[in-house]
Amino acid sequence: VVTVSDLKKSYPLGEVNFQALNGIDLEVAAGEFLALAGPSGSGKTTLLNIIGCLDSPTEGEILLGKEPVNRLNPDKLADIRKAKLGFVFQSYNLIPVLTAFENVEYPLILNKVNPVERRERVQQILKEVGLADKMNNFPNQLSGGQQQRVSIARALVNQPMLVLADEPTANLDSHTGQEIISLMQQLNREKGVTFIFATHDQRIMDHASRVVQIRDGQIA
Amino acid sequence: VVTVSDLKKSYPLGEVNFQALNGIDLEVAAGEFLALAGPSGSGKTTLLNIIGCLDSPTEGEILLGKEPVNRLNPDKLADIRKAKLGFVFQSYNLIPVLTAFENVEYPLILNKVNPVERRERVQQILKEVGLADKMNNFPNQLSGGQQQRVSIARALVNQPMLVLADEPTANLDSHTGQEIISLMQQLNREKGVTFIFATHDQRIMDHASRVVQIRDGQIA
């Protein structure tokens, strides 16, 4: 479902360029539960952002399904992201002026789901991540791990083809983290949702179909 | 060094109040390496923020050393925080327009350390957290775990009497996380710095002098 060929990403930094990704080749099949592991600063977030069409590579190609992403026009790209991708950001990226409920509902509004069904699905997923009693809280009225779970619920509510999850359990205690991993596994097994994680969490690696090690911008 | 008596904290939420801390009693002796553990949403950050004088309780008393904090005027409070406390925030809270170097240097400027000594101490602590080559990067040019380490370096550089660290290893791989814990242990043993952690990380709990469990705003 994702094919990455000789992917490179460099950032301009002062007068030089910093090479964050140095020729990555990766093929992810539909239905995989794949973990990208590697030290802090090794390039996990950079790679996830490019696969998720949130950033463009400096060189190399990405195919989502059969389509080369970098040759699609921005509107088509936005359509693919809206309909097919779910993204859990390392810093959650919740919209501050929307409640937990409204943040999770947002992808369903974009995909024109009717209001009755939207309400049911948002309540269901917030219950599954343990936040049934926090629906009307704004992000600044939630703990760090509660914000993270709202970000997870938002990524899963539309049952996308592919979920990219950047350190989704970093701020969760072991019991809550385990519940989130089980929820994602259930979606993977029952609905065939493909997951690509960036993670340091051994529990995700233990449940992964495959662990890909990345170090200094290259697959180790 | 910290005494908390019957501490309560409630937040106004809609027409009701949400009770985040429900009568906490805690005594922390000088030189402790103490871990506050508990589920996501249990009140760890709320308690750390009140001990760190960043927030005020609804009821109850806090003594820092022998001084009741809530009876001090804001200037005296700011003096105590500047000279005696180091804080690692769960969301890092780096100043976006300052480089990694400048963010870490800031507490030394507040404490009127001379420029030559400042430069030496900032370079030393950034080297110890593994970021010698990222000194001139701005926060948005750093990975999540790199930002977290700049926040740690900033809290430690002035060798405060008390460091409050909120999930300091959440975004770090096991090797880097271990190095950070060893660095903090060294400061604790050699310089007598007291540490209070909020954490889900079993490694910090394994090294703690004491693990205090918190659940639903109460010590379990």
Ligand SMILES: Nc1ncnc2c1ncn2[C@@H]1O[C@H](COP(=O)(O)OP(=O)(O)OP(=O)(O)O)[C@@H](O)[C@H]1O
């Ligand atoms: N401004 C606020 N208004 C209402 N409720 C709040 C507010 N801030 C925090 N809370 C609630 O207080 C409780 C404790 O929050 P706190 O951030 O202290 O938890 P925590 O133990 O640090 O959690 P985590 O491990 O997820 O970071 C949570 O249930 C949270 O929803």
Ligand SMILES: Nc1ncnc2c1ncn2[C@@H]1O[C@H](COP(=O)(O)OP(=O)(O)OP(=O)(O)O)[C@@H](O)[C@H]1O
């Ligand atoms: N805008 C930028 N300009 C310069 N360098 C950058 C920029 N963004 C990221 N980097 C660098 O690229 C490298 C990879 O960053 P990335 O965020 O992908 O790492 P990561 O594996 O997700 O790390 P972590 O586990 O700490 O989140 C890091 O060394 C970082 O400093």
Ligand SMILES: [Mg+2]
């Ligand atoms: Mg990252």
Ligand SMILES: [Mg+2]
């Ligand atoms: Mg917290």
